[in-house]
Amino acid sequence: MKVDEKINSIIKIWKGDITTLEVDAIVNAANSALRPGGGVCGAIHSRAGRQLAEECRKIGHCETGDAVITKGYNLPAKHVIHTVGPTDGNGEDLRSCYIRCLEVLVENNLRSIAFNCISTGIFGFPNSEASHIALKTVREWLEAGNNKEKVDEIIFCVFLPIDERLYHENVDTYFPKN
Numbered sequence: 001m002k003v004d005e006k007i008n009s010i011i012k013i014w015k016g017d018i019t020t021l022e023v024d025a026i027v028n029a030a031n032s033a034l035r036p037g038g039g040v041c042g043a044i045h046s047r048a049g050r051q052l053a054e055e056c057r058k059i060g061h062c063e064t065g066d067a068v069i070t071k072g073y074n075l076p077a078k079h080v081i082h083t084v085g086p087t088d089g090n091g092e093d094l095r096s097c098y099i100r101c102l103e104v105l106v107e108n109n110l111r112s113i114a115f116n117c118i119s120t121g122i123f124g125f126p127n128s129e130a131s132h133i134a135l136k137t138v139r140e141w142l143e144a145g146n147n148k149e150k151v152d153e154i155i156f157c158v159f160l161p162i163d164e165r166l167y168h169e170n171v172d173t174y175f176p177k178n
Helices: 005-010 039-048 050-059 091-107 127-143 161-174
Strands: 011-015 025-030 067-071 079-084 112-115 153-158
Touching (some): 025 039, 025 091, 050 067, 067 091, 127 153
Parallel strands (some): 025 079
Antiparallel strands (some): 067 079
């Protein structure tokens, strides 16, 4: 990968609670029924308030690898983009999650997004492979067409020490610096 300062300026790795971020959209690693769950999904629903669950219930369903958007309600983020990650270790479905989230972001004229580590929790996707897929997919998406002009900030929000280590180890492979 070649050095691209514009792309590099968009990417951030941040350790902490995704529900505290003031961005246009945070990503919820959702289940296909879009019901409040455990882990990050539970934290997002808890902080957003019951209106989020009500809006999700109206939407009803989201396929693996797809994404849907709701309001952020009581979150600092304006919106939540819900994506359903694979439970079977399917890398193409995980790649699709990142692409669809970015497409939904742009379709809604939003410019900043925070991703959690999709599918690595109870969905069981290997953390190392997931970090490579996330970073590579986002880099490729930013390089396509004029996508890098459509977003201001993409945050990879890591919570566990393993994910923090992996993202910091792998980021320069996909976002090299001079």
